[in-house]
Structure formats: structure tokens, C-alpha cells
Amino acid sequence: MLKNTKESCISVINTRTCCRSFSDKTVADCDIESILKTGQAAPSAKNRQPYFFIVIKNQQCKKEIALAATRGREKQFTNWDQQSAESMIKGKSKMNSNDLVIAEAPVAILLLRDSDPNYSEGISENLEIQEEQGVACVAYSMMIAAQALGLGMAWMCSVLNIPEELEDILTKYGIAWKKTWQPRVILPVGYSKKEKLRKPKRKELKEVSSWIN
Template sequence: MDVFEAIFTRRSIREFTSEDVSDADLETILRAAMSAPSAHNRQPWHFVAVRDKDLLAQIAEAHPYAKMASKAPLAIIVCANPAEAKEPRYWQQDCTAALQNILLAARGKNLGTVWCGMHPLEDRVEPIRHLLKIPADINILALVVVGHPAQPFSEADRFKAEKIHHNGW
């Protein structure tokens, strides 16, 4: 798929078919994630891929905006180890770049995704940390629910010229 088609038709997909996401597609998506830029190229990210139906149902219960996880074949939790970063305060930016690549790579594979925010809300982070046994020294940014879409992709023009400022505000 053309990169601009992927960008312009990417949408939050909250309804999925029962079809599984292949191991090859998951690897491609995570390869894309790990191709993201990071501060000093330290790549502090880690990813927890969840396919277990019971865990997906528990994620849906634990996160107030991830109910669709219970009907999806895959969720990816985007994390960072700040000890692996040269500048530990950049982990959110590093992981967000990786997360955007996940969304676009999945779209390129005709998979649907929805980004469910977690950081910095501890009431979203801690239940998932506990459920997936993510160590306390690992930062959790967000989760991405992934699957074959049961709703269409469509292009929406979100361009707003008034949001652009040249040579200053």
C-alpha cells in the first residue's frame, strides 16, 4: 500500500472480525515499530504482544476505553526501559514514534488498530502492569488493539490551513 494511502485512510478501528493476525504480520508491524527514530538511537522500547483470549478480556475490563480488546485477536502494549535510554525523559517521544509506525504498518497490512492511551494515568497503567507482570522499572505508554477490521476504512480530510504558522506564531 502506498504510504500516503496508509496515512490518509488510517482510522481508529473498534470492531474486528474473528480472523487472527498472522505471526508474519505481527513481526512486520513490530519491525516497523523498531524502525522508528529514537533519541540518540537508543531504542528503549519494548513491546508486549498479547494474543491470549483470557488476557485480552481482562485488558478490556481493566482499561475503560479498550473494551474492543475482548473481541480482537491481538493487543500490543508499548513500553520503555528508561535505563536503556541515554536521556530517560525522552522515552515517551521514542515510544510514540514507534507506536505511530505500528498504526501505519498495520494499516499497510489492511489491519485495523485503535490506540488506547495509558501514560501518565496510573489507574490505567497499574492494572495492565499487574495483569501482564510488567516490571515496575519499565514505563508503559499505551496499548494498541489490532485485528482485521469489521468496519470500513475511509479517507477524511483533516487538513486545516489555519493550524499552520510560518516563521513564528
């Protein structure tokens, strides 16, 4: 039993882990809305909120994205030898990219970066970084929200490889694709098939931190 809000918040963060196998139990729309709102609660530079969310529940649409993502991985592994790349794409490698999970989860949230092309500020490279940081904060907030709601969520970066394919697929399903959209991550969400998930170990804190007292 959690004693207080502080403890429960930290516990949710520390126990969250990526879920990559989902049951077919339906997720309530109010839970998805709660996840989206928690995403919006994340910080962004000058509160520009440079993002857009597409919630995909349609099974066929998710399947098409999962297949396009799997094929798109080839672009990511062009420097690999053919055998390693193929086993990764087919999910046989230890480093399996897990893209088919997009189809397995009952819902997938596609997070797009949506920046104002007319906005400029100081060093443009820094603006780019700030916009990306804002989008990443949203994705992580959503993961925490899912965990707090008892749902599992994965982070799939494969959509980075397939912007044109996504535009084609989503347009077919009635989305008015904007030229300012850039896919950043797709977050499959649902109830975990496994009762217990193993969270990968982190480095020792002393390896990744220094203190100046």
C-alpha cells in the same frame, strides 16, 4: 492502482484511521512481527530505543486488561460528574472510551516505555520529553504498518491509568515485569468488522500552519 512507492506510502498514511471494531479472523504471526519491526524502525533519541512490546493473543488475558482499563478510566474522569463518567465508562457516551475493543481484537500490542534509570543528560525534563517522543513514534509506525498490511489498529491510552493492574495481570500470564516499565499505549489489531471506516476530519491546514518564505 498505485503508481509508485511514494504515492502508495502517502496514501497508506492518509487513509489510516483508528479501527474500533474487529472481526474474529486470525492475524498471522508474521504480520504481527512485521508490525513490531516497523515499530523498531521508528526514530528515538540517540537511538536509545526506550521501549518494550508485549504481544497479547490470549483471550482471557485481553479480557482482563479490557476490564481493568474500563475500570481505570474512573481515575481519568474524577473531575466529571458521576453520570457523565458512568456513561463514558459503559460506552454509552458519544465520547465512549472503547476499552472493550482490547478484548474484541484478536491481538493487542502493549507498548511500554523502558528507560535506563542510570542514564542522564542535560536538562532532565527534556530527556523525559525525548523518551516519550521516541515511544510515540513507535506506536504511530506500528499503525502505519498495520494499515499497509490491510489490518485495522486502534490506539487506547487507558493503560496509562492502570500500571499496577497490568503488572498483576501480566505476571499471572508469565511475563517477568520490570520495574523500569511504564505502560504507554495498547494497540488492538485485527481485521476490521466494517468494510469502510470514516476518518475524522482534520482542521484546515491554514489553521495549523504558517510558512516563512
